[in-house]
Amino acid sequence: MILSGWEAVFFWVFSIAAIFAGLLTVMARNTIHSALFLISSLLSVAALFILLHAEFIAGVQILVYVGGVMVLFLFVIMLVNVGSEERGNEEIFNRPRQVTTSVIFCALLVAGLIYAINMGYEGFLKQDGPRIEAAAAESESRDRTLNKSATGASRITNDSQRMGSSLYRYGSLPFEIASVLLLVAIIGSVMLARTLKQEAAVDDVDPEVLQKEAAHDQGLGEIQVEPTA
Amino acid sequence: MLIFFTPAFAMLFQEAANGRLAIAWQKAQHPDLSKFLIIGALLFIIGVAGVLTRRNIIVIFMSIELILNAANLNFIAMSRYLQDTGNVNAVAGQIFAVFVIVVAAAEAAIGLGIVIALYRNKETIWVDEIDILKW
Numbered sequence: 512m513i514l515s516g517w518e519a520v521f522f523w524v525f526s527i528a529a530i531f532a533g534l535l536t537v538m539a540r541n542t543i544h545s546a547l548f549l550i551s552s553l554l555s556v557a558a559l560f561i562l563l564h565a566e567f568i569a570g571v572q573i574l575v576y577v578g579g580v581m582v583l584f585l586f587v588i589m590l591v592n593v594g595s596e597e598r599g600n601e602e603i604f605n606r607p608r609q610v611t612t613s614v615i616f617c618a619l620l621v622a623g624l625i626y627a628i629n630m631g632y633e634g635f636l637k638q639d640g641p642r643i644e645a646a647a648a649e650s651e652s653r654d655r656t657l658n659k660s661a662t663g664a665s666r667i668t669n670d671s672q673r674m675g676s677s678l679y680r681y682g683s684l685p686f687e688i689a690s691v692l693l694l695v696a697i698i699g700s701v702m703l704a705r706t707l708k709q710e711a712a713v714d715d716v717d718p719e720v721l722q723k724e725a726a727h728d729q730g731l732g733e734i735q736v737e738p739t740a
Numbered sequence: 741m742l743i744f745f746t747p748a749f750a751m752l753f754q755e756a757a758n759g760r761l762a763i764a765w766q767k768a769q770h771p772d773l774s775k776f777l778i779i780g781a782l783l784f785i786i787g788v789a790g791v792l793t794r795r796n797i798i799v800i801f802m803s804i805e806l807i808l809n810a811a812n813l814n815f816i817a818m819s820r821y822l823q824d825t826g827n828v829n830a831v832a833g834q835i836f837a838v839f840v841i842v843v844a845a846a847e848a849a850i851g852l853g854i855v856i857a858l859y860r861n862k863e864t865i866w867v868d869e870i871d872i873l874k875w
Contacts, residue, residue: 526779537790563820613792624781632774646824696846703853
């Protein structure tokens with residue numbers, strides 16, 4: 512996998528954009544700005560996925576992360592009160608000593624990781640260096656045989672097809688487990704996010720308990736408790 | 741201590757330090773797997789730094805999303821590498837990435853539900869004020 516020409520230019524543009532947007536996500540004072548920078552970071556990473564010939568994952572990334580998860584984040588940010596943070600009278604980071612320690616830790620970790628990646632990649636090159644060169648030319652010639660799209664400006668890859676057949680052939684059990692996980696997440700988030708009033712209205716609450724709770728929560732007094740059978 | 745980390749820094753700056761800027765430029769024009777892995781590592785580290793330093797619980801959640809995204813980038817880069825060097829049909833990394841995205845969505849839904857429940861009870865989103873578990 513060796514990129515060249517315009518692919519290399521786009522690689523550098525999108526990777527630098529992803530890293531800067533990630534840094535600004537962590538450092539922005541306004542939480543909404545953080546969320547928007549995270550969206551741009553996710554979009555840049557989706558562009559990197561396209562450079563890696565994973566078009567389906569790039570689409571899923573944009574649809575699920577940007578269209579679903581980040582909108583959820585924005586709603587929650589607007590639900591909770593972060594005004595004091597935006598006005599600048601709250602410290603957004605932990606105490607200086609904790610911040611210093613974690614930044615030093617992260618710097619050491621990044622140095623170690625880059626060292627390990629370089630060393631490991633040398634091993635990779637030793638193992639299949641000649642094959643990488645041959646494979647780059649081969650994949651380029653394979654790309655040229657793909658069908659042209661309707662406008663003729665690009666070619667239609669078969670990445671989604673390969674990925675779908677492999678997902679249903681080898682990963683069908685994890686796929687079903689993932690659907691159960693999503694169901695659990697839906698039910699769990701509904702259960703977690705409802706108010707005491709909603710809980711009391713739906714559940715079969717003992718009236719005495721409800722009166723005790725009503726001392727803390729004014730809204731509870733208005734609930735008509737259905738007589739239990 | 742310094743001796744221990746010297747090889748790492750030597751590795752980091754060797755291309756510039758040895759006056760081999762031309763080779764570095766040549767490598768930069770042809771990014772390969774290691775460049776993608778380094779970008780993934782940097783995104784991961786940024787996420788870790790966000791989790792460790794921020795006080796706002798929502799920003800901590802967003803940093804966790806950044807970490808998961810870095811893992812996805814590594815999965816996909818390795819998948820592409822395997823496709824190029826051996827197995828043409830090696831899309832296992834992409835399948836892993838799909839499941840990572842599923843788990844991230846579920847985690848965000850549950851986590852934000854917890855944030856809303858917490859905000860209703862404690863009226864705060866600062867993690868250092870949420871200390872009721874600490875007797």
